[in-house]
Amino acid sequence: MLRRTSHVKLLTVNNVVFSSTLQIGDSQFVDSTSHAIAILQEHNHFSPLNEDEFNLHPIFYYQSPCPVIYEDVKMDTINDNPKINVRTLDILAASTSSLIHIGNSDHIRMSNRLKNLLKYDKNPDGDD
Amino acid sequence: MIYHVTNKGLNIGDIKVRIISTSSVLLVGDVRTIQLSAAFDTPPDSVIYGPLVPVGPKS
Numbered sequence: 336m337l338r339r340t341s342h343v344k345l346l347t348v349n350n351v352v353f354s355s356t357l358q359i360g361d362s363q364f365v366d367s368t369s370h371a372i373a374i375l376q377e378h379n380h381f382s383p384l385n386e387d388e389f390n391l392h393p394i395f396y397y398q399s400p401c402p403v404i405y406e407d408v409k410m411d412t413i414n415d416n417p418k419i420n421v422r423t424l425d426i427l428a429a430s431t432s433s434l435i436h437i438g439n440s441d442h443i444r445m446s447n448r449l450k451n452l453l454k455y456d457k458n459p460d461g462d463d
Numbered sequence: 464m465i466y467h468v469t470n471k472g473l474n475i476g477d478i479k480v481r482i483i484s485t486s487s488v489l490l491v492g493d494v495r496t497i498q499l500s501a502a503f504d505t506p507p508d509s510v511i512y513g514p515l516v517p518v519g520p521k522s
Contacts, residue, residue, distance in 0.1 A: 429484075
């Protein structure tokens with residue numbers, strides 16, 4: 336068991352947005368995922384994004400590159416000083432499924448998939 | 464494999480961070496295992512030509 340305690344005297348966070356987490360205290364398991372499509376198009380006609388759009392691009396359905404942990408590593412920790420001291424922690428923003436964690440955790444898994452798209456009305460190279 | 468760790472004192476002054484973005488972690492503490500993955504696809508490979516068909520919910 337991880338037994339060190341974290342001490343932060345002053346914590347300042349301005350923004351926590353888009354499914355981000357500010358966790359104060361220990362946790363067992365954190366699993367965070369972010370899927371995003373960013374579209375740039377020529378004209379300013381907004382159309383709502385179909386959820387199926389996520390199934391059109393392989394980036395969203397190929398297998399996660401997270402390796403399987405199979406190594407049997409025995410970890411033995413000696414804590415000479417059972418405290419982690421931080422005087423001040425100043426954060427402007429946490430965004431898109433990110434995590435600010437003060438305290439111990441057993442396992443953390445974070446994943447992000449982002450697809451950028453450019454949409455032209457016609458081929459800018461003039462081929463067709 | 465046996466992995467020995469001895470944690471001596473850890474005292475930090477001031478941490479100033481602008482932005483923690485897209486599935487990133489800022490951790491003040493200990494963790495046993497951590498896995499991070501990111502996939503990013505950007506033009507020119509993802510250029511789409513042709514008349515713009517509005518994508519809307521299925522009817």
